[in-house]
Amino acid sequence: MAIGFNSSAKTLGIGGRIIGSLFFGVFFLMGLGFEVMIIRQTAGTFATYNWTPADAIILSSKISPPRDSEHNPVLQVRYAYTFDGMRQESDGIETGSGALETSDVYQLAEHYAVGKNVPCWVNPAKPDEAVLRRKSRATGFIVLFPLIFVAVGGIGIWAMWRRRTPQDDDAAKPISSRDKDSKPGRLIMGAFFGVFLLAGCGVTYVLFVGPVLQIFAARNWTQVPCEIVSSRVKTNSDSDGNTYSVDIVYRYTYHDRTYTSNQYHFMTGSSSGYRGKAEVVNRLPLGSQTTCYIDPANPADAVLERDANGELWFGLIPLVFVAVGAGGLIFTFRKKAGDSGGFIVPKPALATTGGTASRPLASGVADQGPQTLKPSASPKAKMLGVILAALFWNGIVSIFIFSVGAGKWDGFSWFMGLFLIPFILVGLGLIGAVFYQLMALFNPRPRLTVSRGVLLPGDTIDVSWELQGRIDRLQGLQIALEGREEATYRRGTNTSTDKEVFALIQIVDTADPVAMHSGSAKLHVPPGAMHSFKAANNKIVWALKVHGEIPRWPDIKDEYPVEVSPKPIAR
Amino acid sequence: MTNAELGLFTAQDRTAFKPGEVLELSVLWALPTKPASLEVRLFWFTRGKGTEDVGVVATETIPAVALAGEAKVQFTLPVAPYSFSGRLISLVWAVELVAEPGSSATRFEFTLSPTGSELVLKT
Numbered sequence: 001m002a003i004g005f006n007s008s009a010k011t012l013g014i015g016g017r018i019i020g021s022l023f024f025g026v027f028f029l030m031g032l033g034f035e036v037m038i039i040r041q042t043a044g045t046f047a048t049y050n051w052t053p054a055d056a057i058i059l060s061s062k063i064s065p066p067r068d069s070e071h072n073p074v075l076q077v078r079y080a081y082t083f084d085g086m087r088q089e090s091d092g093i094e095t096g097s098g099a100l101e102t103s104d105v106y107q108l109a110e111h112y113a114v115g116k117n118v119p120c121w122v123n124p125a126k127p128d129e130a131v132l133r134r135k136s137r138a139t140g141f142i143v144l145f146p147l148i149f150v151a152v153g154g155i156g157i158w159a160m161w162r163r164r165t166p167q168d169d170d171a172a173k174p175i176s177s178r179d180k181d182s183k184p185g186r187l188i189m190g191a192f193f194g195v196f197l198l199a200g201c202g203v204t205y206v207l208f209v210g211p212v213l214q215i216f217a218a219r220n221w222t223q224v225p226c227e228i229v230s231s232r233v234k235t236n237s238d239s240d241g242n243t244y245s246v247d248i249v250y251r252y253t254y255h256d257r258t259y260t261s262n263q264y265h266f267m268t269g270s271s272s273g274y275r276g277k278a279e280v281v282n283r284l285p286l287g288s289q290t291t292c293y294i295d296p297a298n299p300a301d302a303v304l305e306r307d308a309n310g311e312l313w314f315g316l317i318p319l320v321f322v323a324v325g326a327g328g329l330i331f332t333f334r335k336k337a338g339d340s341g342g343f344i345v346p347k348p349a350l351a352t353t354g355g356t357a358s359r360p361l362a363s364g365v366a367d368q369g370p371q372t373l374k375p376s377a378s379p380k381a382k383m384l385g386v387i388l389a390a391l392f393w394n395g396i397v398s399i400f401i402f403s404v405g406a407g408k409w410d411g412f413s414w415f416m417g418l419f420l421i422p423f424i425l426v427g428l429g430l431i432g433a434v435f436y437q438l439m440a441l442f443n444p445r446p447r448l449t450v451s452r453g454v455l456l457p458g459d460t461i462d463v464s465w466e467l468q469g470r471i472d473r474l475q476g477l478q479i480a481l482e483g484r485e486e487a488t489y490r491r492g493t494n495t496s497t498d499k500e501v502f503a504l505i506q507i508v509d510t511a512d513p514v515a516m517h518s519g520s521a522k523l524h525v526p527p528g529a530m531h532s533f534k535a536a537n538n539k540i541v542w543a544l545k546v547h548g549e550i551p552r553w554p555d556i557k558d559e560y561p562v563e564v565s566p567k568p569i570a571r
Numbered sequence: 572m573t574n575a576e577l578g579l580f581t582a583q584d585r586t587a588f589k590p591g592e593v594l595e596l597s598v599l600w601a602l603p604t605k606p607a608s609l610e611v612r613l614f615w616f617t618r619g620k621g622t623e624d625v626g627v628v629a630t631e632t633i634p635a636v637a638l639a640g641e642a643k644v645q646f647t648l649p650v651a652p653y654s655f656s657g658r659l660i661s662l663v664w665a666v667e668l669v670a671e672p673g674s675s676a677t678r679f680e681f682t683l684s685p686t687g688s689e690l691v692l693k694t
Contacts, residue, residue: 174676176612176667178625485692487621487659498620500658502692530655530690535624538617538660540692566651567685569591 020160028153034146042143044095045135051121056081056132058116059089063109070235075105077112081120083127090120090130103262106229106249110260189332197325200318208315211266211308218266218306221293226252226302228288229260233277236270243270244277248284252292254299261292265305267312371453373544373560379445383437390430397423440554444469446546448479448560450523455542455564458527463507463544464520474556476549477516479508481523481562483530486539503529507544516548531566575675576601577668579611586680587687590650596679598668601639606670609633613646614667615683619660653684657692 056079064074078091093100093108100108112118112132123129230249235242249262264280284290284304295301377385400420444467451462465479483503489496507521533540542564548556578599588594598611614627631644646666655662665680682689 173674174612174667174669175616175623175625175665175678176614176627176669176676177674178616178623483692485657485659487619489620489622498659502657528686528690530653530692531651533652533662535617535626537622538619538624538662540655540660566590566653569650 017160021157024153024156024160026153027149028157031146031149031151031153035143035150038143038146041096042140045139046137047123048095048121048131048134049137051131052083052124054081054083054120054122054130056118056120056130058112058114058118061109061112061114063105066232068235070237072099072102072234073105073230075100075108075112077108077132079112079118079120079130079132081122081130083122083124086127088122088128088130090128092129092131094131094133094135096135101262102230102234102247102249103260106251106260106262110258186332190329193325193328193332195325196321197329200321200323200325203318204315204322206268206315207318208312211268211312211315214266214303215306215308217295218293218303221303221306222254222296223291224252224254224294224302226250226290226292226304228284228286228290230262231281231284231286231288233274233281234270243272244274245270246277246280248281248304250290250292250302250304252294252302254294257299259294259300259302261300261302263301263303265303265307265309265311267309267315271311271314369453371450373448373450373562376543376559376561379437379441379443383434383441386430386433386437390427390434393423393430394427397427436554440556442470443550443554443556444471444474444548446548446556446558448544448546450562455525455562457525457529457531457564457567460522460524462520463523464518465508465546466518467516467548471513471517473550473553474513474516474548475551476511477508478506478545478547479521480545481505481507481525481542482545483540483542483564486541488537525564529564532563575603575670577670577675577677579666579668579677579679581679581681587682587684588648589685589687590648590653590683592648593645594648594666594681595643595645596666598633598642598644599640600636600668600670602670602675603638605638606636606672606675608671609636610669610671611644612667612669613648613664615652615654615662615664617660617662619657621660648683654682654689655684655692656689661689 058077058079060076060078062076064076066073075093076091077093078089080087080089082088093112118132120130120132121134227250228248229251230247232247234245234247236245246264247262248264249260251258251260253259290304292302292304293306397420400416401424447466447468449464449466451464452459455461463479467474467477481503482501482505484499484501487498487500489498503526505523505526507523508515508519510516510519530540532542542562544560544562546556546558546560550556576599578597580597580599582595594613596611598609600606600609609632611631611633612627613629614625616625617623628649629646631646633640633642633644652662654664663680664683665678667676667678669676684690
């Protein structure tokens with residue numbers, strides 16, 4: 001019998017609400033500020049579509065060099081036009097305060113050369129105000145971008161102060177309402193990992209796939225002479241420091257038409273490392289002659305260096321997001337429709353290499369005959385795993401080591417150097433693990449076969465083993481069936497899994513060389529054994545554990561998962 | 572009446588069942604407002620060190636709910652998972668009566684295993 005009543009929900013304290021509100025308030029105000037700024041700019045852009053068209057003549061046109069390596073060159077144009085019978089002059093190119101890209105500056109300088117007649121648009125309310133270019137109306141969509149920040153901030157503040165109901169508190173919900181495996185829960189998880197996957201794919205395309213496709217396409221481009229009209233290393237500064245990019249503008253002629261481009265290679269973005277870029281700029285100084293490659297189908301598309309370089313491989317880093325997104329989606333949706341209740345029902349299907357036809361047991365469970373078991377991880381997979389882990393860890397740590405080592409050794413550098421020591425030690429440990437796994441690759445390989453693929457509580461089955469390789473080095477062999485609990489939990493941002501063995505049934509424990517090479521033994525599964533169970537965070541795992549002792553060498557430590565099924569219902 | 576009063580009862584107050592058995596329950600409720608739905612859910616959940624896992628196996632909806640009433644529901648219990656208790660994890664079977672909105676609920680916990688008692692995992 002059970003009688004129940006409502007329970008009250010916990011609420012956040014006033015201090016927490018204030019801190020939360022400040023956090024979300026920054027989002028909200030920043031978003032609002034950007035929104036106002038962008039709306040004003042967009043309104044200016046849209047207003048030019050109501051301005052009056054007129055003919056203008058370019059009076060002067062020049063390119064001012066960039067103020068410093070962080071800024072682009074500036075195009076200064078002055079033109080005259082007639083409005084309502086009055087001659088006017090203006091230097092407006094387009095509305096808005098955004099600086100033109102270097103290549104745009106040089107292209108526009110040619111387009112707005114002195115003496116040229118070009119169209120302009122005049123503000124009828126203020127005839128001395130005019131522009132030579134109108135931005136596309138499509139730029140208006142940018143007003144939606146800051147709304148994300150406004151929404152996050154606004155919803156966050158609302159969530160801090162709204163009146164909470166008992167349904168908001170997970171602990172106060174009925175337990176059956178906390179089924180994380182419900183369809184909406186899966187959809188939310190799917191959307192979360194889907195965003196990761198899409199963002200990863202998009203950035204990988206931009207940084208790696210797109211450049212690779214262009215590199216291949218450019219092999220058939222036409223080689224033409226060109227002149228360097230601007231050459232510098234551009235500095236991009238942010239809170240993480242400076243990054244650099246090659247900013248070279250060149251001019252070339254194709255089919256009697258002159259073009260300007262600043263595409264040095266197909267890799268996009270800016271990276272650390274000044275020296276390499278400076279060498280490029282020194283090799284291609286202002287006024288020098290070189291060759292570029294142009295797309296004959298679109299002569300405006302040109303490149304100076306059409307081959308790949310080391311920067312291209314940085315474009316593979318976003319694959320981490322692809323892996324997280326794809327892995328998360330597979331994890332979220334892999335469960336089959338038949339697996340009701342959010343756990344995996346043990347199936348009478350062990351990893352099999354035999355082709356024996358299924359036959360029913362007296363218990364009614366399908367038996368697939370003798371099964372050769374597969375280890376949970378092959379030696380090669382373990383080797384690959386530690387290599388990847390070592391590369392990943394040491395790759396990241398080496399960036400910091402390089403950054404600290406390359407700079408001047410001041411107090412901060414010493415502090416960073418000391419701070420990095422534990423990370424370096426972990427990296428060295430991982431390198432050691434690679435050698436350990438490399439040695440383990442030469443260990444004898446166990447091959448385990450069970451007489452029946454379905455393990456039921458109370459059953460007795462035959463377990464056969466055979467070791468291939470240099471078994472003369474083995475000093476002892478133990479095979480046991482282990483049952484254990486595995487509980488995964490989160491503490492802060494860390495996820496940990498605790499394991500507790502509840503059953504250990506020894507099958508073999510021998511030092512006899514003949515018995516170690518091959519043999520068989522009976523395995524009795526206890527009648528009251530818990531069946532295998534696998535939910536998202538909690539598991540009951542059964543596995544045959546093989547331990548081979550090898551002096552002065554990595555031991556054989558393999559695990560072969562098996563599934564213990566629940567007893568079928570007697571009809 | 573300000574609180575929801577909900578009740579779940581089994582014949583002879585049984586709390587231990589075997590896989591495949593039929594679990595019959597009497598459902599009673601007395602609510603301050605007419606609920607949008609009244610559901611009886613058969614499910615298991617975990618307790619212990621690991622993050623809670625919950626699996627709803629079956630749901631029965633009681634139609635045309637009045638402010639107060641009584642109904643009978645039955646579930647055929649599945650083969651697994653068994654109720655067990657280990658050092659890290661316990662698995663508990665339960666039936667919950669949930670009135671929405673408001674998530675007023677009551678829970679009846681029972682044991683599901685071939686032996687009639689929960690399996691104790693120990694070395």
